[in-house]
Amino acid sequence: MADPFFNEMYGAEGLRRPYQRLEGWYQNMPSEFRALKQAEAEDLFRRYGITFAVYGEGGDPDRLIPFDMFPRVFAAEEWRKLERGIKQRARALNAFLSDVYDRGEMIRAGRIPAEMVYRNEAYEIAVAGFRPPLGIFSHIVGIDLVRTGPDQFYVLEDNCRTPSGVSYMLENREVMMRMFPHLFQENRVAPVDGYARLLKRTLASVAPEKCDRDPKVVLLTPGHFNSAYYEHSFLADLMGIELVEGQDLFVEGDFCWMRTTEGPQKVDVIYRRIDDAFLDPLCFRPDSALGVPGLMNVYRSGGVSICSAPGAGVADDKAIYTYVPEMIRFYLGEAPILENVPTWQCAKADDLKYVQENLAELVVKEVHGSGGYGMLVGPKSDKATIEAFAAKIAANPSNYIAQPTLALSTCPTFVEEGIAPRHVDLRPYCLVGRDIELVPGGLTRVALTEGSLVVNSSQGGGVKDTWVIAEE
Amino acid sequence: MILTVLHKTRYEFTRPVGGIIQSLRLTPAKCDSQKLLDWEIDVPGAVLGTMFRDGAGDYIQTVSVRAPTNHIEVTVRGTVETTDTAGILRGHRERVPPLAYLRNTVRTEPNRAIHDLTEAALDGQDTASPLERAHHLAAAVAEALPYMPGATQAHTTAAEAMTAGAGVCQDHAQVLIACAHLAGLPARYVSGYLNATEDGTPHEASHAWAEIFIDGLGWVGFDAANKCCPNEQYIRLGSGLDAQDAAPIRGLVLGGSEEELDVTVVIEAQQQ
Secondary structure (H helix, E strand, C coil), rough: CCHHHEECCCCCCCEEHHHHHHEEECCCCCCHHHHHHCCCCHHHHHHCCCCCCCCCCCCCCCCCCECCCCCCCCCCHHHHHHHHHHHHHHHHHHHHHHHHHCCCCHHHHCCCCHHEEEEEECCHHHHHHCCCCHHHHCCCCEEEEEEEEEEEEEEEEEECCCCCCCCHHHHHHHHHHHCHHHHHHHHCEECCCCCCHHHHHHHHHHHCCCCCCCCCCCEECCCCCCEEEEEEHHHHHHHEEEHHHHHHHEEEEEEECCCCCCCEEEEEEEEEEHHHHHHCCCCCCCCCCCCCCCCCHHHHCCCEEEECCHHHHCCCCCCHHHHHHHHHHHHHHHCCCEEEECEEECCCCHHHHHHHHHHHEEEEEEECCCCCCCEEEEHHCCHHHHHHHHHHHCCCCHHHEECCCCCEEEEEEECCEEEEHHHHHHHHEEEEECEEEEEECCCEEEEEECCCCCHHHHEEEEEEEEEECCCC | CEEEEEEEEEEEEEEEECCCEEEEECCCCCCCEEEEEEEEECCCCEECCEEEEEECCCCEEEEEECEEEEEEEEEEEEEEECCCCCCCCCCCCCCCCCHHHHCCCCCCCCCHHHHHHHHHCCCCCCCHHHHHHHHHHHHHHHHHHCCCCCCCCCCCHHHHHHCCCCCHHHHHHHHHHHHHHHCCCCEEEEEECCCCCCCCCCCCCCCEEEEEEECCCCEEEHHHHHEEECCCCEEEEEECCCCCCCCCCCEEEEECCCCEEEEEEEECCCCC
């Protein structure tokens, strides 16, 4: 029987080129050796302190996210297309953001409903009319992609706020290189370790105009209770910048300062890993002890840059998502390179009717949901589950969107019996500053349970090293 | 009319606090109904940031004291020339789209009583214009909440004020915002000053009201507490989603202790 899913290693015509040199590797690997290597990988991750939570999913912080040693591989020409598509999307999302906080031309042109933008919870009144340095709102854009065929990629969602998981991309590579150095001699794998340098350069490039020196960049974390704290400290370390909490910073006059043993030091750029609502108790939630009181005043008067900009989230909501191809046409005058997944919005009567009649074939998600929670995978659900979900949709239609169940590609993955295909997705991290940068790679998540299409780590997902084979 | 303002806000702490930071929305912006002749903010012992204008068109300024202190005093002195524009906000430079003011906060979230009030006020008004509907809502709020200082506190929500059955200008404004939102009208909270008149109507010199967005007219002020639209007796300081968001002074004390707040506002009409 033909495999209904595209296998990225063994396609319809057999072994695909990017994976050529990996066949012998796994076939000749004795099972004891494999067990040994798996234990070594776990040991390394534990030593690095890398923990479970990806994408703010929560979960037990002491549990390791399962790492699968079988790499996921892209050919250079495959990556070239992805890269163009990702950068195009990142540009369009930023153009949209700087437009909706300015004149709203796309809305005036009738290309997106005003209500959807301005009534969106993530639309931040506090930054309306404000133009951040270079007009960039989202400096790190995480774009979640899935593949359904040799040339078919779909964007599942955009993440314009503070996408996490990039530390896994870097650590997975590090661990693989330590464990299988010869693989990297045999395969010309493009390096990803330039990410931290590019991230720092991107952040420095959006320093306020007032800054007339080498910009002082800091990473603002909610603290070690946060599930992504490991990543915060890891990135700060790699960039050689300070990891700070709200209490380490203060506002005085027109600037934001960092307390140091040598007295206050002016801060120019804040890479924040805390949500808008907690950034500044004098502007947003007054009970936030995580932020910096007065920060938004300094930001809006051009004394400090905040990355990503408060309010950037209005571009990555699941309802706004359906308009991203339109953004690309409207702002860039280009045809979208990457496709969106067709999406039905239950808020629309016609869409709702279709969704209700075809629930068994669809994937239904909450508009503001994440982490694979609160969703229905129609084809994988029994009748009772579907009926219960239908009632939830009927009670609050505008809270749901539906998409067809995609035939997600698979990649060989180590299992008890050897290797077996498992479904994967991909999150590359696009950096937007004076330049737009994308390291060749990203985070591949894999659904370790046989047949499962849900790759979230909270739902039994793992991660893989992601390779882009350099040009021959 | 020429109005003079003297507004002193003094915070006293029982024990010295480690520092204070405040965001001030204490400078009126120019528009058709008001023109600043002179205006001055003085906060002895504090560092003042440069004033900037936010997207809603309000002037914002940061004030901070980093050394331990047991008090802070903010003094505002100024003179404004006002004109009656029938409550319509004209010539005000702002960038926030009115549709963004259809959202509620905890303080303007409607309860059953606010739903009922809105429904009753708009009963039979299907053909009424948005402006007429807004007037009906303001009148209904004034009737539902008799003016009664002490019935509510600074943090009282619109829903809580309805339960209390009485309130002050802040409660009138927040309930009216909740009603307007239910009626599909963008609405926001405005803080400012009101010149004391002699006609016996209740008022406070430090005042608040609501603005409702009416297509074709723009933002229109509704002072449910005084059953009128703002006129030349009013000075507009700034706006926000609710009382907290539009507060003239929003502050935070580091290493807080018991605080005592003393506010005096004197508004006077200059003889011409």
